[in-house]
Amino acid sequence: MSKQKVLLAGATGYLGRYIAQELSLFNYFEAKLIVRDKHKVKFDYPNIEIVEAEVTRAETLVHLFDDVDVVISSIGITRQKDGLTYMDVDYQANVNLINEAKANGVRKFIYISVLNGDKLRQLKICEAKEKLGDYLKSSGLDYCIIRPNGFFSDMGDFLNMAKSGTVYLFGDGKLSLNPIHGEDLAKVCIDAINSDIKEINVGGPDLLSQNAIAELAFKAYSKPIKIRHLPDWIRRLALWTMRTFTSSKTYGPIEFFMTTMVMDMQAPQYGKHKLEDFFNEEAKKGLA
Numbered sequence: 001m002s003k004q005k006v007l008l009a010g011a012t013g014y015l016g017r018y019i020a021q022e023l024s025l026f027n028y029f030e031a032k033l034i035v036r037d038k039h040k041v042k043f044d045y046p047n048i049e050i051v052e053a054e055v056t057r058a059e060t061l062v063h064l065f066d067d068v069d070v071v072i073s074s075i076g077i078t079r080q081k082d083g084l085t086y087m088d089v090d091y092q093a094n095v096n097l098i099n100e101a102k103a104n105g106v107r108k109f110i111y112i113s114v115l116n117g118d119k120l121r122q123l124k125i126c127e128a129k130e131k132l133g134d135y136l137k138s139s140g141l142d143y144c145i146i147r148p149n150g151f152f153s154d155m156g157d158f159l160n161m162a163k164s165g166t167v168y169l170f171g172d173g174k175l176s177l178n179p180i181h182g183e184d185l186a187k188v189c190i191d192a193i194n195s196d197i198k199e200i201n202v203g204g205p206d207l208l209s210q211n212a213i214a215e216l217a218f219k220a221y222s223k224p225i226k227i228r229h230l231p232d233w234i235r236r237l238a239l240w241t242m243r244t245f246t247s248s249k250t251y252g253p254i255e256f257f258m259t260t261m262v263m264d265m266q267a268p269q270y271g272k273h274k275l276e277d278f279f280n281e282e283a284k285k286g287l288a
Ligand SMILES: NC(=O)c1ccc[n+]([C@@H]2O[C@H](COP(=O)([O-])OP(=O)(O)OC[C@H]3O[C@@H](n4cnc5c(N)ncnc54)[C@H](OP(=O)(O)O)[C@@H]3O)[C@@H](O)[C@H]2O)c1
Pocket: 009, 010, 011, 012, 013, 014, 015, 016, 036, 037, 040, 054, 055, 056, 074, 075, 076, 077, 078, 079, 080, 082, 084, 089, 112, 113, 114, 115, 148, 149, 150, 151, 152, 153, 154
């Protein structure tokens, strides 16, 4: 049987790096990565082809999809400061990939969205990601939309606050979430290649309250636990102020964080990586 050719867009990111690693482990996949800067690829697998292109500019993608069977996209704005909006990247860049996939007879498109995005369409990031999901569903391609909970890489705010001595939470801190490690999520993405499931909600193995996450962060730095619970009106005022006086490029990521912090963010539990281990490793790096 010939190898399935998988094209991955987003390999320079936190999740994409693990997907690329995972692809390289299986000799029944042939992997190709689209990145905008080859120097940002932090691994070297001889069996993976790497090409440079600008996913936001459709014309740079032509001819890159020859013989591709499956596309995986983890393209999206997290902390990038390119002056682009979620509509430019999370929506339009992924539309460009879908169009090129269609034009080249690609079988399946796997897209990384976000947990509860369908319930949070009023937020700028979810508006773009859900619009993309709608576009993908009506594209005629086979597809899978993966909706993960927050990544371990996004729990750094807890670590930073703990390092500086106090963790600030909105409300009583009892709401829970199960963040997921990139390696565990990468396995979900790879399994989706040959599965019929169209939408997957997924989080890490441990459901933790925000207070418990804060405590793990203090433990990682061997610091005394000091959590301040702020009243919700401060959060609402901050959100209103940002939406009124800054652009969506500035308030978008904060809007998402501040909204999900007052929601139970629980997803089906999966994987083996523990947040405690991740925090301990990150704190060790920070202390070195
Ligand atoms: N982080 C979380 O907690 C979380 C939770 C749920 C869902 N998600 C979603 O999962 C996906 C992957 O997240 P991640 O944490 O791995 O993000 P990340 O580390 O920021 O990686 C995002 C990828 O998208 C690329 N990208 C962003 N803007 C681009 C642009 N203008 N032109 C070309 N490429 C661009 C980045 O390329 P460069 O390296 O060149 O910038 C990178 O390869 C995102 O769509 C995110 O919204 C994330």
